[in-house]
Amino acid sequence: MQGPHVGEQDITFRFTDADRRLTQVALVQEIERPRNGPEFAFDDRSTWSLRWRRPPALRMEYKLHLGHKDGGAESVCDPGNPLRAPGPFGDKSVLEFPGYRRPVWLDTGSPPSGSLVETSVESAHLAGRIRVRLWRREGWSEPKPLPLLVVHDGPEYADYASLIVMLEHMTARSKLPPMQLALLAPLDRNEHYCASTSYARALVEEVLPQLDRIAPSPPGTKMRIGMGASLGALAMLHAHRLHPDIFGALFLQSGSFFSEQMDVQESWLGRFGEITSFMNGVRADTTWTYPIRVEMTCGSVEENLLNNRATKAALAAQGYEIALHEHPDAHNWVSWRDTFDAFLVDLLRDAWG
Numbered sequence: 001m002q003g004p005h006v007g008e009q010d011i012t013f014r015f016t017d018a019d020r021r022l023t024q025v026a027l028v029q030e031i032e033r034p035r036n037g038p039e040f041a042f043d044d045r046s047t048w049s050l051r052w053r054r055p056p057a058l059r060m061e062y063k064l065h066l067g068h069k070d071g072g073a074e075s076v077c078d079p080g081n082p083l084r085a086p087g088p089f090g091d092k093s094v095l096e097f098p099g100y101r102r103p104v105w106l107d108t109g110s111p112p113s114g115s116l117v118e119t120s121v122e123s124a125h126l127a128g129r130i131r132v133r134l135w136r137r138e139g140w141s142e143p144k145p146l147p148l149l150v151v152h153d154g155p156e157y158a159d160y161a162s163l164i165v166m167l168e169h170m171t172a173r174s175k176l177p178p179m180q181l182a183l184l185a186p187l188d189r190n191e192h193y194c195a196s197t198s199y200a201r202a203l204v205e206e207v208l209p210q211l212d213r214i215a216p217s218p219p220g221t222k223m224r225i226g227m228g229a230s231l232g233a234l235a236m237l238h239a240h241r242l243h244p245d246i247f248g249a250l251f252l253q254s255g256s257f258f259s260e261q262m263d264v265q266e267s268w269l270g271r272f273g274e275i276t277s278f279m280n281g282v283r284a285d286t287t288w289t290y291p292i293r294v295e296m297t298c299g300s301v302e303e304n305l306l307n308n309r310a311t312k313a314a315l316a317a318q319g320y321e322i323a324l325h326e327h328p329d330a331h332n333w334v335s336w337r338d339t340f341d342a343f344l345v346d347l348l349r350d351a352w353g
Contacts, residue, residue: 002014002016002047002080003078003080003081004078004080004081004095006054006095006097007054008054009053009054010051010052010053010054011051011052011053011054011095012049012050012051012052013027013040013049013050013052013064013078014047014048014049014080015040015047015048015049015064015066015078015079015080016046016047016048016080017042017046017047017048018046020042021068021069022048022066022067022068022069023067023068023069024039024040024065024066024067024073025039025040025048025050025064025065025066025067026038026039026040026064026065026067027039027040027050027052027062027064027065028062028063028064028065028075029060029061029062030061030302030330030331030332031055031057031060031301031302031330032055033265036065038050038052054097055301056300056301056328057097057299057300057301057328057329057330058096058097058099058100058328058329059094059095059096059097059100059329059334059335060094060095060097060329060330061085061092061093061094061330061332061334062078062092062093062094062095063075063076063077063078063092063093064076064077064078064093077091077092077093078093081093081094081095083095083096085332085333085334086159086160087160087332087333088156088160092332094334102338103166103337103338103340103341104341105165105166105169105170105341106162106165108169114135114136114137114164114167114168115135115136115137115138115139115140116133116134116135116164117133117134117135117140117214118131118132118133118134119131119132119134119214120132121206121207121210121211122206123187123202123206123207124206125198125199125201125202125205125206126187126188126192126198126199126202128187129187130184130185130186130187130202130206130207131155131184131185132154132182132183132184132185132207132211133154133155133158133182133183133185134180134181134182134183134211134214134215135164135167135180135181135183136178136179136180136181136215137168137171137172137178138178140214143180143214143215143216144216145216145217145218145223146178146179146180146215146216146217146218147177147179147180147217147218147223147224147225147348147351147352148179148180148181148182148211148215148217148223148224148225149167149179149180149181149182149225149227149348150182150184150208150211150224150225150226150227150247151163151181151182151183151184151226151227151228151232152184152186152193152226152227152228152229152232152233152235152236153184153185153186153189153228153229153230153232154181154182154183154184154185155183155185156333157183157227157229157333157336158183160333160334160337161333161334161336161337161340162337163181163183163337163340164181166337166340166341166344166345167179167181170341170345175345175349176345176348176349176352177348177349177352177353179348179352180215180217182211182215184207186232189231189232190231190269190270190271191270191271192235193228193231193232193234193235194231194234194235194269194270194271194272194274194275195234195235195238195271195274195275195277195278195279196235196238196271196274197242199235199239200235200238200239200242200243203239203246204239204242204243204246208224208246220248221245221246221247221248222248222249222351222352223248223352224246224247224248225247225248225249225250225251225347225348225351226239226240226246226247226249226250226251227250227251227252227253227344228252228253228255229252229253229254229255229333229336230253230254230255230256230304230331231256233252233253233254233255233256233257234255234256234257234275236250236252237250237252237255237257237282237311238278240292241278241282244289244290244292245290247292248292248293248351249292249293249294249295249347249351250292250293250294250295251294251295251343251344251347252294252295252296252297253296253297253298253336253339254297254298254299254302254304254308254331254335254336255296255298255304255307255308255311256275256304256307257279257282257304257307257308257310257311258272258275258276258279258307259276259279259280259283259307259310260276262306262307262310263276263303263307265303279307279311282311282314282315283310283311283314285314285318286317286318287318287319288315288318288319288320291315291318291319291320291321292320292321293320293321293322293347293350293351294315294320294321294322294323295322295323295325295343295344295346295347296308296311296312296322296323296324296325297324297325297326297327297336297339297343298324298325298326298327299326299327299328299329299330299331299332299335300326300327300328300329301328301329301330302329302330302331303331304331305326308324309324312324323343325339325343327339
């Protein structure tokens with residue numbers, strides 16, 4: 001199988017089909033719509049090929065959609081490209097363009113030295129248990145109070161964005177102070193992370209009090225910071241606006257801050273109306289009594305960029321200490337990982353010393 005050829009202006013993809021078993025090959029990507037497209041052309045010999053404009057990014061993730069003569073279809077990684085990125089829905093093929101650099105902390109070779117504890121919190125508001133993975137470099141016998149980073153989609157952040165690896169590296173080298181981490185797993189992401197008042201109450205009234213008992217933090221809201229990506233970022237902002245005293249700062253990545261004007265393609269989501277109603281209220285506010293520091297990141301080639309820019313402008317006008325960092329990638333875990341250093345590191349260091 002031939003892999004993609006990356007030129008200065010375009011990419012040529014190829015897929016070998018010597019037995020002519022396929023009726024269609026299409027590129028599946030998250031940079032432009034339609035996501036399942038464009039289609040490859042067959043050269044009447046053995047190869048499907050596509051010449052596609054190279055995106056203004058440093059890397060891209062993709063799959064190939066294959067249509068079979070029996071009417072079946074599947075999406076597969078590119079057999080001609082060995083580079084992969086894992087994710088909760090399986091691996092994707094990856095292209096890294098000239099200029100891309102992996103974070104240095106990924107290649108330290110240091111074995112993990114922190115302590116992980118798995119627990120869960122019973123939620124009456126959500127009628128279920130929220131799984132929590134706790135991490136700190138020190139042990140958990142009679143834990144002393146430490147600053148706490150609370151993360152939505154936490155297990156995915158650990159598994160696909162190497163968040164614990166980064167924190168191990170930075171705390172071991174004193175680039176971050178001693179701290180602890182609470183990785184929250186969603187019960188029903190498309191319900192509870194979509195501007196759900198029930199979820200915000202569960203977080204404030206059930207999850208955080210339980211964390212204070214088993215992973216105490218020093219007094220003061222600045223000792224607790226919230227973090228999330230996509231719908232998880234929206235849920236963090238929503239919880240903060242309903243309960244302004246729970247977090248001293250937020251780190252929000254590619255937030256799903258939808259509006260009817262900018263994000264009609266997301267209207268399939270069951271709670272799209274609740275999200276847009278909440279975000280319309282956030283953007284309409286001219287003043288806010290409890291502004292905090294917010295660091296935002298967003299891929300420069302993803303659809304959420306416009307609504308992230310609008311949200312940043314609205315919060316800045318309300319007195320938030322806020323920055324939006326646009327990163328040359330799309331909506332994926334590696335893109336979020338690649339912005340931890342320096343933006344997350346700087347936020348934690350500035351807040352906790």
